[in-house]
Amino acid sequence: MRPTVLACACVSALAQCVWAQNSAVSESDYFAEMPLVLSVSRLEQRLDETPGAVTIIDRDMIRLSGARDVAELLRWVPGFQVSASFEADAPTVYYHGAFNEYTSRVQVLMDGRATYSTYLTGSVGLGLMSVALEDIDRIEVLRGSNSAAYGARAFLGVINIITRLPAESSGWMLSAKAGENGVGDRLARLGWGSNEANYRLTLDERGDDGLANSNGHNRVRRANFRGDFKLSGTDEVQVRAGQVDVLAGLGEPNRPGKPFHDHALGQNYAQIDWRRNLGDDADLLVSFSHTGESTEDAFQYPLKQQFPAQFAYLKLLYPQLSDTFPISYTGTASNDHLTVQHTVRLSDKVRAVWGAELRREKITSEPLYNTDVPQVTDMGRLFGNLEWRVRPDVVLNAGGLAEHSTLTGDTFSPRLMANWHAAEGQTWRIGGTSAHRPPSMFEKNANQRFQTDGVVLQLGTIASGNVVPESVLSKELGYLLELPSANLNLDLRLFQEDVSGFVTRQQDQSYAIPAYVVLRSKPRYAPYDVTNGADVHIRGAEYQFKWRPVADTQIVLNQAYTQIDSIESKRSNAAPRVATSLMWFQKMPGDVNLSVMHHRSSPLSPAAESNSSALAPYTRTDLRLAKALRMGSNSGELALVLQNMGKPYADYTQVTKFDRRAFVTLRLEN
Numbered sequence: 001m002r003p004t005v006l007a008c009a010c011v012s013a014l015a016q017c018v019w020a021q022n023s024a025v026s027e028s029d030y031f032a033e034m035p036l037v038l039s040v041s042r043l044e045q046r047l048d049e050t051p052g053a054v055t056i057i058d059r060d061m062i063r064l065s066g067a068r069d070v071a072e073l074l075r076w077v078p079g080f081q082v083s084a085s086f087e088a089d090a091p092t093v094y095y096h097g098a099f100n101e102y103t104s105r106v107q108v109l110m111d112g113r114a115t116y117s118t119y120l121t122g123s124v125g126l127g128l129m130s131v132a133l134e135d136i137d138r139i140e141v142l143r144g145s146n147s148a149a150y151g152a153r154a155f156l157g158v159i160n161i162i163t164r165l166p167a168e169s170s171g172w173m174l175s176a177k178a179g180e181n182g183v184g185d186r187l188a189r190l191g192w193g194s195n196e197a198n199y200r201l202t203l204d205e206r207g208d209d210g211l212a213n214s215n216g217h218n219r220v221r222r223a224n225f226r227g228d229f230k231l232s233g234t235d236e237v238q239v240r241a242g243q244v245d246v247l248a249g250l251g252e253p254n255r256p257g258k259p260f261h262d263h264a265l266g267q268n269y270a271q272i273d274w275r276r277n278l279g280d281d282a283d284l285l286v287s288f289s290h291t292g293e294s295t296e297d298a299f300q301y302p303l304k305q306q307f308p309a310q311f312a313y314l315k316l317l318y319p320q321l322s323d324t325f326p327i328s329y330t331g332t333a334s335n336d337h338l339t340v341q342h343t344v345r346l347s348d349k350v351r352a353v354w355g356a357e358l359r360r361e362k363i364t365s366e367p368l369y370n371t372d373v374p375q376v377t378d379m380g381r382l383f384g385n386l387e388w389r390v391r392p393d394v395v396l397n398a399g400g401l402a403e404h405s406t407l408t409g410d411t412f413s414p415r416l417m418a419n420w421h422a423a424e425g426q427t428w429r430i431g432g433t434s435a436h437r438p439p440s441m442f443e444k445n446a447n448q449r450f451q452t453d454g455v456v457l458q459l460g461t462i463a464s465g466n467v468v469p470e471s472v473l474s475k476e477l478g479y480l481l482e483l484p485s486a487n488l489n490l491d492l493r494l495f496q497e498d499v500s501g502f503v504t505r506q507q508d509q510s511y512a513i514p515a516y517v518v519l520r521s522k523p524r525y526a527p528y529d530v531t532n533g534a535d536v537h538i539r540g541a542e543y544q545f546k547w548r549p550v551a552d553t554q555i556v557l558n559q560a561y562t563q564i565d566s567i568e569s570k571r572s573n574a575a576p577r578v579a580t581s582l583m584w585f586q587k588m589p590g591d592v593n594l595s596v597m598h599h600r601s602s603p604l605s606p607a608a609e610s611n612s613s614a615l616a617p618y619t620r621t622d623l624r625l626a627k628a629l630r631m632g633s634n635s636g637e638l639a640l641v642l643q644n645m646g647k648p649y650a651d652y653t654q655v656t657k658f659d660r661r662a663f664v665t666l667r668l669e670n
Contacts, residue, residue: 034482039109039140039160041385041397042149042341042353048427048480049387051397051417052146053493055544057139059164064585064595066624066641066665068177068185068206069220070128070139070161075599076581077141078542078558083607085211085652086218086248089117089265090125095143095157096497096538096562097574098607100505101652105437107146107154110161111240112339113271113289116153118361119333120295121440124159126267129244131224132187132204134175134667137164143493143542145474147435148400148415151357151381155437155472156497163240166191166198166228171670175204179641179663182209182216199227211656212648215249215260234278240271252655256302263297263329281345285355286338293333295365300324301450303457318455325452331365354384363441370447377407377441385415393421397431408438408469429478438469439503443530459527461505467530470501487548496539501532502566537565538575552587573605573614591628597621606653618649620658629668636668 040050047054055077067073071091075082081094088101095106104122108115115127139161146154170191177185187204202224210216224242231237244267251260271289278284304311304323315321341355359379366372385399400414417431444467448460474497481490508529542560549555558581564572579601586594598621603614626639641663648657 037140038162039112039158040142040146040149041387041399042355042383043343043351043385043387045387048421048482049395049397049419050142051385051415051419051429051431053143053429053476053478053491053542055141055143055491057141059137061585062133062136062139063637064593064624064626065583065597066595066622066639066643067133068183069133070136070159071125073133073139074141074159076556076558076583076597077143078544078560078579078581079143079562079575080141081575081579081601081604083652084658085214085656086246087214087250087652087656088125088607089120089123090129090220090246090248092123092125092128093159094575094607097536097564097571098604099502099536099571099574101607104153104440105155105157107150107158108161109150109158111163111238111271112160112273112287113240113269113291114150114153114337115267115269115291117267117293117333118291118335118441119293119331119363119365121442122153126244126246126265126293128159129206129220129246130222130242130267130269131161131163132189132202132222134173134187134189134204135163135169135200135202135224137162137168144476144495145413145433145435145472145497146415147413147437148433149383149385151379151383151401151403151413152405152411152435152437152469155435155470163226164200166193166200166226169200170198173667173669175665175667177663177665179661181659181661182207183661183663184208193228195230197227197229199225201225208661210249211651212659213253214656215251215262218248219246221245234276236275238271238273238275241269243268250297251299252653256305259299259302261297261299263295265296266292266294268292278344283343285341285343287341288339289337291335291337295332296330298326298328298330301327301458314455318453320453321455322452325450325457327450328367329365330367331363333361333363333365335359335361349389351387352384355382357381357383361441368442368446368448370449375441375445377405379406380404395419403436403438405438407441407444411436411438411469425482425484427480427482429476429480432473432475434471434473436469436471437503439467439530443467443503443505446530448527461528461530462508463530464508467503467532468501470499470503470532472497472499474498489546490543492541492543494541496537499536499538502534502536502571503530504533504568505530506533534567536568536571539563539565554583554585556583556585557581570605573603576602576604576617578602591630593624593626593628595622595624595626597623606650615650615654619646620649621645626665631668634668634670636666639665639667641665 034046037050074080074093084091092103102121102123108124108127117123142158146158173189175187184207189202191200206220210218222244227239229237246265252258269291273287276284303325338358343353345351361377363375381403383401388396397417402412404410413435415433420428446461446463450458476495479492505528507526540562545557547555560579562575581599583597600619602617605614623642629636643661648659651658
């Protein structure tokens, strides 16, 4: 902790000196520079009055970073871990711990629509791949639990991706990337419209050969449409629709039990939002969305090769058996979501937002549930948040969300946070929130029986159904410093997150083994149950520091210190103890931009191997050099990006590694 405290003390002292030397700067000047946050409490608020620590990734940083997807961007947010692997579904992120291969404790919103995978136990990998970076206006990342506003999946944090208005992206854009490791990305976008209606259509593809020592050949194809309609002086409608398809190779070399094969994932959505302005102090939002998913993942397990003795005996009993048997994780899912939200100013000191949501989730997968009958969960939510300006320098946010699930019953997630403007440009934030994450359908009702010709050959996850919602009590102390006169910003968060009833998958020897199971003699192949395990305690500090010493230079420093304690020692390395990111963005003569980004992480456990030893510490340095182009009324950019200029580092498993990648980007637009 001492480096963090020392850094903050130095910055605080610097702040006092700067203010002493710039006494002509007024409070109104300061507040004019304060960014607005759109999504934390469902109220539009200044950054210094939100009930939590927020990282804003704007359009400039997206471009200057050289990232190819949202997951890569989040590497530079304090407290986040990133995997570029397609082994589970798609590149994904974790906040304060990669406790399993799927991210089920972070919510990803796309223009307010929850994008987590109903099928893949709440994973956000596909959601992060929903839209091309070129269509994103900004990303708001709340570092901390926000179930009080967005429900169960916002257990530890929320990533809200806000796309650009079609009116701001009119004309055409063409973009292409090509380089090492099979990098080949293409994009075409067209925007058009009038004063009453504006439209945008984007088609793009992202592809590469994946991590070293993996099956690689990953391809992501997307189509996204948005239309904004102004119906009257008080009514607006926004329509969005899209599709993302992932085709990726799975398997590991020299492991017959994990043979090379392909899997295909798809997610489509349609969303319509209607907004009515009810006057200067109130508005109404009605939103409906439908999301569909499909998963195709099947291969032949080499039974005879892996277990020759058991196979020989089994062949005597069942002569019809072949040398291999099928393993499948194939299925479909869908969800429908309706939200009604009312925002109102009750007085000059009080604003409120409240509303209700209905959601239905449906999963059909015989391989996962041993039946082709759809598994259905209905959820209902009531939410509200009150912003009360107790004094000119004190803002209180109080609210909560009540949730009912037909799968797991009732939960309530409250929040109370106070923001104190201690001095001009300096804000302290203190408070806490409680949240619950009910188990997913798979965690509650999984019934995986790998069988062929009427013979059960192996059991996967056989959920007893006894698991109950896990909960977290999150407490934090924050400090926000904004000095526009010095172009300096600091956001510090001290946190403690106590997770009770941690939902985990554990082997269970007590199941009655049906028929004959080839692997019954090996305890390590015992079936899994989903249970509430030992409590997990996460505490630490994280900060982000931004400084623009001169107009053409920006420096960003992020650090996170995280300690995870549990009687299950394997959890302790789910997040690195120390992770540091340093970014330098430099505008140079001749419309040239230079970006240098360096990330360092202490050891952490690989997401796919929670029982194995931690991955080695690693560093990664990226470089981007870009030249702006101008051709008549058209503009563009030519850029060279080098990712991971150092040694390869392990990602997802001990074997698969992220190697160096160099590629060139060309963008043209009108």
